[in-house]
Amino acid sequence: MAEAALLSLRGIPSVDQILRHPQTATLIERYGRAETTDAVRETLSSLRASLRGGEKAFPDEAGVLASVLALLAMRSRSTLQPLFNLTGTVLHTNLGRAILAKEAVEAAMAAMRQTVSIEFDLETGKRGERDDHLRGLICDLTGAEDATVVNNNAAAVLLVLNTLAEGKDAIVSRGELIEIGGAFRMPEIMARAGTRLVEIGTTNRTHAKDYIAALRPETGLVLKVHTSNYRIEGFTSEVSARELSEIARAHRVPLVNDLGSGTLIDLSRYGLSKEPTVRDAVAEGADLVTFSGDKLLGGPQAGFIVGRKDLIAVINRNPMKRALRVDKIRLAACEATLKLYRDPDRLAERLPTLRFLARPIEDIEAQANRLATVVERALGDSVRVNVVSCRSQIGSGALPLETIPSAGLALSPCGGGKVLDALSRAFRRLPRPVIGRVSDDALIFDFRCLSNEPGFVENLAFLDFKAPP
Ligand SMILES: *Cc1c(COP(=O)(O)O)cnc(C)c1O
DSSP, X not given: OOHHHHHHHXXXXXXXXXXHSTTHHHHHHHHOXXXXXXXXXXXXXXXXXXXXXXXXXXXXXXXXXXXXXXXXXXXXXXXXXXXXXXXXXXXXXXXXXXXXXXXXXXXXXHHHHXXXXXXXXXXXXXXXXXXXXXXHHHHHHHOOSEEEEESOHHHHHHHXXXXXXXXXXXXXXXXXXXXXXXXXXXXXXXXXXXXXXXXXXXSSBOOHHHHHHHOOTTEEEEEEEOOTTOOXXXXXXXXXHHHHHHHHHHTTOOEEEEEETOBSSOGGGGTSXXXXXXXXXXXXXXXXXXXXXXXXXXXXXXXXXXXOHHHHHHHHHSTHHHHTXXXXXXXXXXXXXXXXXXXXXXXXXXXXXXXXXXXXHHHHHHHHHHHHHHHHHHHOTTEEXXXXXXXXXXXXXXXXXXXXXXXXXXXXXXXXXXXXXXHHHHHHXXXXXXXXXXXXXXXXXXXXXXXXXXXXXXXXXXXXXXXXX
16 A cells, blocks of 8 residues: 555544534434434545545545535435426326326325324214215216225226125126236236136127126126227227126126226317216216226326225225225325316316326427527537427326327437437436437437426536537
C-alpha cells in the first residue's frame, strides 16, 4: 500500500465521530438511529475500500455525510414508484391498472383513518354485513337481484366454481378456455376449485347440441367466458348467452357468465365499440355474472359476483368467501366509484379511466406538439424526436382488437438497439420514471394518459442520457 494512502487511512473519521457531527442529528430524526448508524458504518467501510483500491483522497466530514444521506435516501425510497404511463395501454396490469377517481381516493383515506361500520348495523346495534354497503348500488346499476364482492375477478370465478360445482362438472366451450396471463388459466382455476372440466365443441365452433349432449345429473354449472384478450375469426360459431340460458334453465343448471372486464355503461357513447355491459349479461339470463373492479369499471382491485339471490346466499355461506373478502379501504373506494355511475353525464370528467379513453385526439396532438421541443432540448442532437400518430389500447383484455387513435413522440437515437435500450433506461431512472414502448427502432411515448404535464417537464431536468460517441 502506498505511503500516502496509509496516512489517509489513519486520518479517516470514526463512526462515532460522524454520529456526533451536528448535522447527523437531522438524519437521525428523519431516518432513526439504527438506520443512520448502519448507513454511516457502510459508507465509511466502502470509502476505506476505495482507498485501498487506489483512490487518492478521502472526503472530509461533510463529504462523508453527503454520502450517508444519499445512501439513506436510496434505502428509504419505496420500490413501488409512481411513474408516467406513456405505454399507450390505459389499463396496464403491470402498472396497477385503473387510477382511482378523487372521490374514491378520499373515501379510501377516510376509511383508513377511522373506525367504520363495515360489519355493524347502526340501526339494531348488531353485526351487519360487509356486502350491504355495495349491494344496493350494484343491483341498481346492473339490474341484478343480489351481489357480493371479493378480492378480484379471479377470486370471484374461483368462488363461484367451488360453490356451485365442487365435485361436479362445469361445462365450457373449447373456444373459451382462456389464459388471462399471470398464471390465470381457466382449466387450472377449475381444477383448484374442485370442479371437473367438461370441454365441449371445438376451438372455433361450439353448438347448442354440444352443450345439450354434455348436460347430465352431475353437472354443476355451465360457464360462459368472455374471451376478453383474443378473438377467433373466420369459420366460427358460438351459442349466444340468451340461448345458453334457456338450455341451462331447461336442465335446472345455473349459467355463469365471466365477463372479465365488464362495464357498467355503453362505451359507444364515448366513441368506443360496444363491450357487453353487465346489465346486458344479467338481462340475457345468466344466473351469475362475474367481473373486475379495476378494469373498465375504473375502481380498485375487486371482483363482483351479481345475480340470483338464492345462489349469492349459497356463495356467502362458503368458508372460502372469508378468505377472499375485501377490506374496508377498497370497499370504501368501490362504493365511491360506483356512486359516480349514478351521474353518467359527468362520469367521463370524474373517472380517470374513462377520461383517458374518451380524450379527444386534438387534445393529445396539441400536447405532443408542445412537448416535442421540450423533450428535444432535454436530449440533445443525438436523438431524433418526431411527433407521431399512434394507437392506444384499453388493456386488461377489454376490446382486445380495438385500438384508439392517439398521438405522441417517437424518439429515435442514432446507433441502434443498444442505444435505444440505454435511452429507455435513462427514462426509467428518472425521479418519476417514464415508461414508453419500443416499436420500430424508436421509443414511443403515447400521451393519452399524461395528465400532469408540468410534472413531466420538471422531471426531464434530471434526465441523464449520453449518446455514445
Ligand atoms: C381479467 C379477467 C379475469 C381475472 O380478473 P382479475 O380481476 O384480474 O382477477 C378473469 N376472467 C376474464 C375473462 C378476465 O378478462
